Structure formats: structure tokens, C-alpha cells
Amino acid sequence: MLGIIAAIIDGVLIGSVYGLAALGLTLIWGVMEVINLTHGAAIVAGMFGLYLLANAVHIPPYATLPLILIGGFLVGIVLYWISVHRLMGRPPLMILLSTFAVNLVVIGLGTAAWGTDLFNVPVSLPSVTWGRYTFSGTHILAAALTTAIAGALYLFLYHTKLGKAVRAVANNREAAELAGIPTTRVLSLSFGLGVALAGAAGMLIATMFPFTVLSGDAYQLKSFVVTALGGLGNPAGALVGGIALGLIEGFAGQFMPVSWTLVIEFVLFVAVLIIFPRGIFAFRRA
Amino acid sequence: MRKLYLLAAVAALVAAPAFADDMLTIGMTLSQTGPLNVDSVAQQRGAELWRDEVNAAGGIKAGSKHYKVRFVTYDDQSQGGRVQQLYTRLIVQDKSQFLFGPYSSGLCATAAVISEQYGKPMLITGGAEAKTLELGNKYLVQVLSRAGEYLAGAIRALESKNAHAKLAVVYADDPFSKAVAVAARKLAQAGGLDIVLDESYAPNTTDFSAIINKTISASAEALVGGGHYADGATLARQIHDQKANLKYISLLVAPDSPQFASLGDAAYGITVPSQWEVQAAYKPDFGPTGAAFAKAFAAKFKIAADYHSALGYAGGLLLQHAIEQSGSIDADKVVAVLNAMDVTTFFGRFKIATDPGHHGLQVAHEMVLAQWQRKNGRLEREVVWPKAAQTADLIYPLH
Numbered sequence: 001m002l003g004i005i006a007a008i009i010d011g012v013l014i015g016s017v018y019g020l021a022a023l024g025l026t027l028i029w030g031v032m033e034v035i036n037l038t039h040g041a042a043i044v045a046g047m048f049g050l051y052l053l054a055n056a057v058h059i060p061p062y063a064t065l066p067l068i069l070i071g072g073f074l075v076g077i078v079l080y081w082i083s084v085h086r087l088m089g090r091p092p093l094m095i096l097l098s099t100f101a102v103n104l105v106v107i108g109l110g111t112a113a114w115g116t117d118l119f120n121v122p123v124s125l126p127s128v129t130w131g132r133y134t135f136s137g138t139h140i141l142a143a144a145l146t147t148a149i150a151g152a153l154y155l156f157l158y159h160t161k162l163g164k165a166v167r168a169v170a171n172n173r174e175a176a177e178l179a180g181i182p183t184t185r186v187l188s189l190s191f192g193l194g195v196a197l198a199g200a201a202g203m204l205i206a207t208m209f210p211f212t213v214l215s216g217d218a219y220q221l222k223s224f225v226v227t228a229l230g231g232l233g234n235p236a237g238a239l240v241g242g243i244a245l246g247l248i249e250g251f252a253g254q255f256m257p258v259s260w261t262l263v264i265e266f267v268l269f270v271a272v273l274i275i276f277p278r279g280i281f282a283f284r285r286a
Numbered sequence: 287m288r289k290l291y292l293l294a295a296v297a298a299l300v301a302a303p304a305f306a307d308d309m310l311t312i313g314m315t316l317s318q319t320g321p322l323n324v325d326s327v328a329q330q331r332g333a334e335l336w337r338d339e340v341n342a343a344g345g346i347k348a349g350s351k352h353y354k355v356r357f358v359t360y361d362d363q364s365q366g367g368r369v370q371q372l373y374t375r376l377i378v379q380d381k382s383q384f385l386f387g388p389y390s391s392g393l394c395a396t397a398a399v400i401s402e403q404y405g406k407p408m409l410i411t412g413g414a415e416a417k418t419l420e421l422g423n424k425y426l427v428q429v430l431s432r433a434g435e436y437l438a439g440a441i442r443a444l445e446s447k448n449a450h451a452k453l454a455v456v457y458a459d460d461p462f463s464k465a466v467a468v469a470a471r472k473l474a475q476a477g478g479l480d481i482v483l484d485e486s487y488a489p490n491t492t493d494f495s496a497i498i499n500k501t502i503s504a505s506a507e508a509l510v511g512g513g514h515y516a517d518g519a520t521l522a523r524q525i526h527d528q529k530a531n532l533k534y535i536s537l538l539v540a541p542d543s544p545q546f547a548s549l550g551d552a553a554y555g556i557t558v559p560s561q562w563e564v565q566a567a568y569k570p571d572f573g574p575t576g577a578a579f580a581k582a583f584a585a586k587f588k589i590a591a592d593y594h595s596a597l598g599y600a601g602g603l604l605l606q607h608a609i610e611q612s613g614s615i616d617a618d619k620v621v622a623v624l625n626a627m628d629v630t631t632f633f634g635r636f637k638i639a640t641d642p643g644h645h646g647l648q649v650a651h652e653m654v655l656a657q658w659q660r661k662n663g664r665l666e667r668e669v670v671w672p673k674a675a676q677t678a679d680l681i682y683p684l685h
Contacts, residue, residue, distance in 0.1 A: 010499065115323050250496050258485055
């Protein structure tokens with residue numbers, strides 16, 4: 001029984017980080033209806049951001065989080081102008097291919113620079129032990145920081161003028177423009193925010209697990225499952241969807257071979273798309 | 287003047303085939319990109335060192351001719367689909383006379399279909415799974431120990447310390463790791479070990495919390511398995527972070543990389559089955575000693591040699607020996623010599639099965655078990671099994 005409870009706790013902890021990774025993807029979709037395929041590359045950039053800042057500049061691992069958020073935001077704005085802006089209003093497939101191309105370039109450059117060698121950032125934090133089970137301090141802190149970042153995003157979206165503008169553009173871009181909101185600037189800001197959130201998720205993942213240049217693919221895939229569960233374009237749903245995915249991985253693995261959890265995840269993905277096309281946790285978009 | 291140009295052109299035409307005759311083309315793909323990149327590039331570097339040394343010494347002597355070695359390589363992107371297409375190109379378009387296999391059992395199985403179809407000898411230096419060599423081939427030659435041998439030393443070493451240990455077998459769901467796990471399970475059961483958990487995981491698994499919780503719930507004392515690079519390293523780190531308190535851990539492939547030491551305390555005590563370690567002092571019948579190879583490799587690439595790079599070099603060395611012995615670059619004559627060879631190089635013993643159902647299967651090479659131990663405050667790999675090759679005692683229990 002203790003093992004099952006431990007699996008649930010582990011699932012919630014890791015699931016919250018999946019949720020943070022998916023927040024970036026879902027925010028970009030929610031505001032501009034763009035599926036950002038540079039998402040995996042942004043997660044990897046967050047991982048390497050941590051590695052370089054912690055190893056080369058010797059900044060304490062968690063102190064790199066604000067730097068990665070700021071760096072990710074700025075890179076995201078640049079990416080918006082390079083790969084998205086000129087294609088806004090064109091068929092969605094064009095933006096999909098454009099962001100996919102940028103993803104290939106970033107991963108290709110990363111492979112040329114670092115190969116697919118393994119990188120590890122040793123982070124020493126006290127852990128919590130319960131009976132025979134131990135919950136790693138890095139997992140607990142990652143979940144706590146995820147909650148804090150998600151809370152800050154909520155405050156930004158619902159309690160600032162700029163956040164209101166983002167929501168207005170998400171609701172109806174033309175009406176927002178007629179109301180005098182500089183929509184292009186809001187779109188680039190939203191893309192920047194999405195990339196920053198993906199980078200932060202990558203940074204937190206890298207405090208928990210070793211990683212390679214190719215690690216982003218798996219988390220990008222999980223982000224899609226999470227957004228399907230939570231509803232594409234729904235930030236709160238992404239967080240809940242992430243935790244749900246973590247729970248499935250942790251809990252289901254206790255009753256069946258762990259290799260089946262991936263099958264369950266994708267069966268669920270397809271089932272949700274068919275039965276709840278707006279996501280299980282899809283609340284009405286604000 | 288026009289006559290002079292004409293003469294030069296004729297001379298060039300005459301000289302060109304002579305030049306082509308003296309060049310031996312070896313084709314291969316390597317995974318410059320994709321998840322197999324680390325081990326594949328290491329293997330390739332070993333092969334390049336062999337090629338450069340051979341060419342510097344005047345080439346391979348076959349009868350009265352000396353052949354310089356030329357590699358033709360392509361990036362297979364770690365994908366089987368690319369391998370089939372590229373090996374066809376290597377043979378048909380690039381006129382490769384011999385082939386080196388790609389890295390990993392899965393890619394080798396794909397390449398083997400092509401090499402057999404065209405009757406080109408292929409030395410397998412990065413595919414341990416035996417199944418590929420049990421389909422009635424004529425031109426495959428496996429240089430490394432079979433997958434079934436990988437965890438044999440690890441199981442025997444565990445039995446020597448605790449004959450009834452509770453064992454968790456946790457492995458990646460890929461052909462190589464599954465073949466290793468099947469053999470390890472049989473050995474463990476035969477030896478009296480108690481298998482309390484037997485789990486496979488998807489090769490792209492990123493979080494092992496669920497498996498580790500199951501291992502703890504099953505009260506396992508030892509864990510063997512793993513898969514390739516990223517998954518093995520993540521598993522090792524999470525075993526440490528989640529304080530699974532295992533007394534013995536043996537993982538495939540990942541701990542063989544020098545980069546594994548970057549896991550710090552999580553790397554300590556982990557054992558890894560290795561095809562070759564520099565400390566293994568075989569007396570070679572030909573070619574360099576292990577120490578000489580390691581020194582030349584470090585001088586050329588500024589990194590330490592691992593077993594993948596040793597395999598790349600050994601593959602070239604064995605092919606060179608077979609060509610020299612046969613006095614020809616004819617595929618059938620060279621394979622006939624390889625079939626009859628029972629030799630020892632710096633990499634260990636080489637002998638292949640020759641019966642039609644298992645042709646090319648490696649039957650003589652022995653693996654060693656290495657363990658990450660602390661030496662003067664630094665993490666280093668020591669050979670702990672078999673006892674004859676031991677450079678340090680096995681640390682057991684870890685907790």
C-alpha cells in the first residue's frame with residue numbers, strides 16, 4: 001500500500017513539471033492558434049542553459065531559473081519574428097512546418113556542438129524519506145517552483161493590463177485590434193512567454209535527470225498528450241493534465257508492466273481526442 | 287603542345303585503373319546524429335585510427351600488391367530505414383569491397399539483409415544480438431561477444447557474493463537489451479538467484495520512479511539490466527536519488543562511457559559488462575597491445591578509448607589479417623580465412639562459428655565486468671570479474 005501511495009506522490013511531483021512544459025505549448029496555441037514545434041528544442045535549451053550557467057559560470061542551479069526565463073522570453077520573441085510572424089493568417093500547416101524547421105536547425109546545431117553525449121547537473125538537496133520510499137528533494141522543489149510559476153502566470157493573465165490584453169487577443173484578435181490593442185506585440189510577447197515556460201520546464205527537468213540534446217522530443221510528445229487531456233489553449237487544464245499524466249505513469253506502473261504505460265498514455269490521447277475534443281479538463285476559455 | 291596534352295591524357299587514363307586497383311574501399315554507416323551517436327562515433331574513431339595506421343605503414347599487403355584503405359561513410363541518423371538504403375548505395379554506387387556494420391543490433395540486422403544480398407563480407411563490431419547471425423548467412427563476421435554473454439559475468443559475480451540474492455531484472459524494450467535480459471534471466475534462475483521483479487521499459491523512458499518504487503516494494507537486493515545511453519544513466523541517477531539501497535547494480539552500455547562519471551555519487555559502485563578494458567592484458571598474436579592502442583587513440587582523439595572504439599579498431603585489424611593471410615581481396619577467399627581464424631588480438635580472442643545455421647557468430651571472445659570505484663578521490667573503472675582479469679575486488683554490498 002505504501003508503494004502505491006509513494007507512486008501517486010511521485011506521479012504528482014513529476015506530473016506538475018509535465019504540466020509546466022505543456023503550459024508553454026498551450027499558451028501559444030490559446031493566443032495565436034499556432035502549434036509550436038520548437039517546443040522540444042526550447043525545453044532542451046533550458047536544460048543546456050542550466051548546464052552552461054551552473055558549470056561554466058558557476059551560478060547555483062536554482063538561481064539560473066530567472067535567467068533562463070528572461071533568456072527564453074527574449075529568444076522566443078526573436079523566434080516569433082523569424083518563424084511565425086510572416087506566416088500569421090496563412091494556412092496553419094505553413095507555421096507548423098516553419099517551427100518544425102527551426103526545431104531541426106536548433107537540434108542540428110546542438111548535435112554538432114555537443115553530440116548526443118550525456119550531460120548531468122549534480123544538484124544536492126535533502127530528500128524526504130517515508131518508510132522504504134524516498135522522495136528526491138529536486139522533485140519536490142521542481143513541483144513547488146512549477147506551482148509558483150503557474151501562479152505567477154495566472155496573476156499576470158488575470159490581474160495585469162497586459163495579461164488582459166493577451167486574453168483579449170486570445171478571445172478575438174480582430175476585436176482586440178479594433179479596441180486599440182497592439183496585437184502583433186501581444187502575439188510576440190505570448191510566443192516569448194511560451195518559450196520561456198518551456199525553457200523553465202527544461203531547466204527543472206535537468207535538475208532531476210541526466211539529459212542529451214535529443215531529450216526534448218520525449219517531453220514535447222508528453223506536452224501534446226497533456227494538452228489533449230487539459231484542452232488545447234487552456235493553461236489551468238495543462239497543469240491538471242500534466243499531473244494526470246504523471247499519475248497515470250506512476251500509478252498504472254504499479255499494477256502492470258511499466259512498458260505499458262506509454263501505450264495507455266497514447267490510447268488515452270486518441271480516446272480524449274475522439275470523446276472530448278476540447279480536452280477532459282477544458283473549461284470555457286476566458 | 288597538343289601531342290603533349292594527348293600523351294598526358296592517355297597516361298592519366300592508363301594510370302587511373304592502376305590507382306583504383308590499389309585502393310581498398312570499405313563502406314559503413316555511422317550514427318552522426320540520433321540517439322546512437324555517442325557509441326557509434328566512438329566505434330568509428332577506432333576504425334579511423336586503424337585505417338590511418340595501416341595507410342601510414344604502406345597499406346594492406348595482399349599477395350604482391352599493397353592496398354591503401356579508403357572509408358566511405360554516411361550518417362544513418364540512428365534509423366534502420368536509412369541503413370538499408372545507404373548500404374545498398376555503399377555497395378552499388380561506391381563499389382565498397384568490404385563493409386563494417388553500423389552501431390547497434392537493430393541497425394546491423396537491417397544492414398545484414400543488404401550485405402548478404404550482394405555477397406559482401408560485413409564485420410559486425412557494434413551488434414551483439416545473435417539472432418541476425420542465425421538466419422543462414424555466409425558473409426557476416428561478428429567481432430564482439432554475443433548479447434547473451436553480456437550479463438553472464440555480472441550474474442556470476444553476484445552469485446559469488448550472495449548465491450540467493452533477490453534480483454530485479456529491468457531492461458529496455460529493444461532487441462539487444464531483450465536478448466541480454468533473456469539470457470540473464472536463465473542464468474540467474476539456473477544459479478539459484480531469486481528474481482523478484484522482471485520489467486521492461488520503453489527505450490525513450492524519461493522517468494524511472496515507477497520502476498524504482500516497484501524494485502523497492504519487491505525488496506530487491508540487486509538490479510541488472512538497463513539498455514543504452516540516456517536511459518541507463520537516468521536509471522542509475524534515480525536509483526541513487528530515490529535511495530533504493532540496492533547492494534549490487536549492473537547496467538548495460540551507459541556506464542562504459544567516461545561521461546558516466548559526471549553522475550558523481552550516483553555512478554559509484556555501478557558495474558558494467560564490457561567487451562574490452564585497457565587493463566585486460568591479452569598477449570596479441572598480431573597488432574598492438576591494449577596499452578599501445580589506448581595510447582595511440584588518446585594521442586589522436588584527445589579522449590580515452592572505450593570498448594566501442596576498441597571494437598572499431600579490432601574489426602579493421604582482423605580484416606587486415608584475413609586479407610594478408612588470403613593474399614587476395616576476393617570476398618570468398620577472405621571470408622574463408624576469417625572462418626578458419628582462431629587468434630588473439632589486444633581486444634581478446636576471435637573465433638567464429640562456421641556451421642550454416644550460425645555462421646559468423648562470435649564464440650571465443652570473453653567479456654569482463656568493470657565497476658566504478660573511487661581511486662584517489664576520483665571515479666575510475668576497475669575490472670572486477672572474471673577473477674583472472676581482476677584489477678580490484680568487487681565492492682559488495684554497496685549499502
